[in-house]
Amino acid sequence: MGDDDVPRYLTREDAWGGTVMRRLDDGWCAALDRQTRLCTIYQRRPGVCRDYEMGVGDCLIEFVRLK
Ligand code: SF4
Numbered sequence: 001m002g003d004d005d006v007p008r009y010l011t012r013e014d015a016w017g018g019t020v021m022r023r024l025d026d027g028w029c030a031a032l033d034r035q036t037r038l039c040t041i042y043q044r045r046p047g048v049c050r051d052y053e054m055g056v057g058d059c060l061i062e063f064v065r066l067k
Contacts, residue, residue, distance in 0.1 A: 004046040006031075021046065 004019075010030045012022045022030040031041045039045050052059065 001047045005044050006046050007041060007044065010041065 006019075006021070010022055011019050014020045024030050026034075028034070029039075031039055031045070033040050039049070
């Protein structure tokens with residue numbers, strides 16, 4: 001999104017030309033610390049992450065799916 005200030009090395013271009021977070025081979029976001037499960041760019045995380053409410057249904061589904 002226009003106001004996002006995510007470090008470019010953590011993003012990639014999708015099939016439609018948009019900028020999205022890069023994922024590693026395990027499917028998790030490249031900005032996620034695998035040990036602590038905390039966001040390593042929390043202050044610079046994209047707007048979509050800021051809008052995502054932690055612990056709600058969709059969040060828990062993703063957590064279980066990628067575990
Ligand atoms: S908050 Fe967003 S940028 Fe940070 S680890 Fe989670 S998905 Fe990645």
